[in-house]
Amino acid sequence: MASNAAIDASGLVKRYGETVALSGVSFDVPRGTVCSLLGPNGAGKSTAVRILTTLTEADEGTATVAGLDVATRAAEVRSRIGLASQDATVDGLLTGRENLIMIGELHHIGRRVATERAAELLEQFSLVDAGDRLIKTYSGGMRRRLDLAATLVAHPEVLFLDEPTTGLDPRARNELWDVLDILVDEGATILLTTQYLEEAERLADDIVVIDHGRVIARGDSRSLKRQVGGDQVFATVVDPATLGRVSELVGRTAGAEPEIDEGARQVRAATAVGPRAIAELATALAEAGIEVEDIGLRQPTLDDVFMTLTGHHAEEVEEGADE
Amino acid sequence: MTVSVPPAEQRRGGIFKDTWVVARRGLKHMIRQPEALSDVTIQPIMFVLLFAYVFGGAIAVQGSNYREFLMGGIFAQTIVFGAFNVAIALAYDRANGAIDRFRSLPMARGSVLAGHALASLVRSVLPITLMSLCGLIVGWRIRDGVVDAVSAYALMFLFTFAIIWVGVLMGSLLPSPEAVQGFAFAIIFPITFVASTFVPLNTLPGPLQTVAAWNPVTSMSDALRELFGNRRGFVPEPNADWPVRHPVAYTFIWIVGIIVVCAPLAVRQYSRTIDD
Numbered sequence: 181m182a183s184n185a186a187i188d189a190s191g192l193v194k195r196y197g198e199t200v201a202l203s204g205v206s207f208d209v210p211r212g213t214v215c216s217l218l219g220p221n222g223a224g225k226s227t228a229v230r231i232l233t234t235l236t237e238a239d240e241g242t243a244t245v246a247g248l249d250v251a252t253r254a255a256e257v258r259s260r261i262g263l264a265s266q267d268a269t270v271d272g273l274l275t276g277r278e279n280l281i282m283i284g285e286l287h288h289i290g291r292r293v294a295t296e297r298a299a300e301l302l303e304q305f306s307l308v309d310a311g312d313r314l315i316k317t318y319s320g321g322m323r324r325r326l327d328l329a330a331t332l333v334a335h336p337e338v339l340f341l342d343e344p345t346t347g348l349d350p351r352a353r354n355e356l357w358d359v360l361d362i363l364v365d366e367g368a369t370i371l372l373t374t375q376y377l378e379e380a381e382r383l384a385d386d387i388v389v390i391d392h393g394r395v396i397a398r399g400d401s402r403s404l405k406r407q408v409g410g411d412q413v414f415a416t417v418v419d420p421a422t423l424g425r426v427s428e429l430v431g432r433t434a435g436a437e438p439e440i441d442e443g444a445r446q447v448r449a450a451t452a453v454g455p456r457a458i459a460e461l462a463t464a465l466a467e468a469g470i471e472v473e474d475i476g477l478r479q480p481t482l483d484d485v486f487m488t489l490t491g492h493h494a495e496e497v498e499e500g501a502d503e
Numbered sequence: 504m505t506v507s508v509p510p511a512e513q514r515r516g517g518i519f520k521d522t523w524v525v526a527r528r529g530l531k532h533m534i535r536q537p538e539a540l541s542d543v544t545i546q547p548i549m550f551v552l553l554f555a556y557v558f559g560g561a562i563a564v565q566g567s568n569y570r571e572f573l574m575g576g577i578f579a580q581t582i583v584f585g586a587f588n589v590a591i592a593l594a595y596d597r598a599n600g601a602i603d604r605f606r607s608l609p610m611a612r613g614s615v616l617a618g619h620a621l622a623s624l625v626r627s628v629l630p631i632t633l634m635s636l637c638g639l640i641v642g643w644r645i646r647d648g649v650v651d652a653v654s655a656y657a658l659m660f661l662f663t664f665a666i667i668w669v670g671v672l673m674g675s676l677l678p679s680p681e682a683v684q685g686f687a688f689a690i691i692f693p694i695t696f697v698a699s700t701f702v703p704l705n706t707l708p709g710p711l712q713t714v715a716a717w718n719p720v721t722s723m724s725d726a727l728r729e730l731f732g733n734r735r736g737f738v739p740e741p742n743a744d745w746p747v748r749h750p751v752a753y754t755f756i757w758i759v760g761i762i763v764v765c766a767p768l769a770v771r772q773y774s775r776t777i778d779d
């Protein structure tokens with residue numbers, strides 16, 4: 181077991197009756213880094229988090245968190261982690277402050293320290309004004325922020341955030357990302373699950389892609405995108421009759437085989453040259469006198485990663501989960 | 504970071520501290536949801552009044568007036584119904600993820616359940632007080648000495664504590680608040696009626712009477728009637744079933760039995776398979 185790994189999972193298997201939620205998942209997260217578990221609905225992300233946070237036991241395999249075996253030293257693991265579950269589990273009938281103090285007390289840091297820490301966190305998460313209101317009066321974004329604050333009360337060594345931004349509007353999501361940036365700067369180790377490649381890319385040093393309870397790819401966002409073929413340049417035409425001509429131009433500027441989407445009146449091709457492809461394509465289109473509605477550069481999505489790695493779309497996974 | 508938090512190795516917890524934190528949370532929940540207190544306020548008062556005035560004329564109790572007889576039964580029944588409160592509170596905690604939150608914290612084993620039980624015990628002061636007052640108004644009297652009366656109330660709180668653990672076990676086993684409700688109506692409701700809750704034991708038909716004689720709700724009702732100096736409606740024959748002759752002792756055996764069986768089972772169930 182690598183002693184400098186904050187999380188070390190090896191061969192985790194978990195079955196729920198017929199459903200195999202995890203079938204042999206291994207990965208490790210070095211201290212002070214951010215790792216993202218990326219996968220569609222039902223991939224097994226939450227199950228992996230639940231095992232690592234001692235909420236459920238693996239049927240096979242072992243895992244250590246902060247160097248401690250989650251199965252045999254659960255109590256010690258719990259005092260070193262913070263968990264924000266997929267649905268924010270803060271207590272609706274307590275105020276924000278009461279929630280934070282309660283969690284601190286249950287971490288045994290003492291009521292006085294817990295109270296001071298609560299005040300500090302409310303400040304840090306811009307919740308001072310709402311601190312003494314019941315959580316049930318909070319918006320979804322505030323609730324998420326408080327949930328995240330709650331995981332930090334006892335200065336955990338390892339943070340587990342299960343889809344921390346699901347259900348947030350773009351502004352709230354950006355705010356949350358900013359908070360996570362601060363934590364990362366402070367040297368926290370974070371395991372974060374998400375369904376969005378964009379989010380994993382924004383926050384994580386390392387991405388573990390899982391599907392059907394298996395790790396299907398691993399690496400930083402650049403290497404994952406390279407596997408998919410990188411960014412795509414696209415052009416949406418006004419007149420469908422011009423699709424053929426545009427396809428030629430797109431192919432030439434991108435340097436790759438273009439794909440025509442007639443329904444969307446769009447031509448796409450992977451490109452290695454990045455934004456330069458747009459400039460060249462725009463010039464070529466202008467010279468040819470073809471009118472376009474939109475041109476641009478599109479980053480690969482989780483779905484593209486899936487298409488490339490598994491040959492099926494991410495959305496198909498759920499239905500196929502118990503095949 | 505200005506506040507310094509003691510490192511994990513130096514933190515000292517303990518079951519009593521953790522239990523108290525959870526109990527305090529439970530009490531806050533109760534105070535902040537007064538509408539959820541109807542079952543311990545309005546309901547017992549309604550029962551006293553309904554049975555006293557609606558059935559009181561129809562049911563005759565030998566050597567006593569019905570309202571005096573009634574109170575022991577109403578106390579017992581309300582205490583038994585109290586089991587659902589804690590079961591439902593636990594089921595809601597499960598449904599909204601609070602249990603998961605607690606389970607990810609380094610809490611002492613059993614403290615979540617004990618905290619719920621403690622909050623529930625404190626809550627039970629409310630119905631017992633209200634029923635006593637309501638009973639006194641409709642004509643119930645404490646006829647024996649102070650010692651017996653204190654014993655009666657002590658027995659009620661002990662019985663309440665035991666019943667709460669039945670509820671905790673239900674809450675640990677049943678997956679949802681709805682399942683708890685279903686169980687309540689299917690099992691617990693009949694148990695409180697096949698007993699001397701509302702009619703004297705000796706007026707029940709043969710087989711039912713035997714079942715009722717061994718039902719702890721009967722012994723609890725009759726133990727309270729004895730201790731308060733109210734009549735049970737009949738004098739047990741010397742060859743009557745043992746519980747009928749010794750309701751206080753028999754109730755006490757049940758109290759100990761329930762706690763010894765249910766508490767460890769609930770704790771085990773809770774810490775093991777809650778999500779599998």
Ligand SMILES: Nc1ncnc2c1ncn2[C@@H]1O[C@H](COP(=O)(O)OP(=O)(O)OP(=O)(O)O)[C@@H](O)[C@H]1O
Nearest residue numbers: 196199201220221222223224225226227228501778
């Ligand atoms: N308690 C449970 N009982 C039965 N099946 C379960 C349970 N928890 C998870 N599963 C199943 O295990 C599989 C993996 O679920 P998991 O929640 O880990 O996925 P996920 O990647 O977190 O998905 P999502 O993005 O929807 O949160 C799914 O097929 C799910 O139905």
Ligand SMILES: [Mg+2]
Nearest residue numbers: 225226227266
């Ligand atoms: Mg999940």
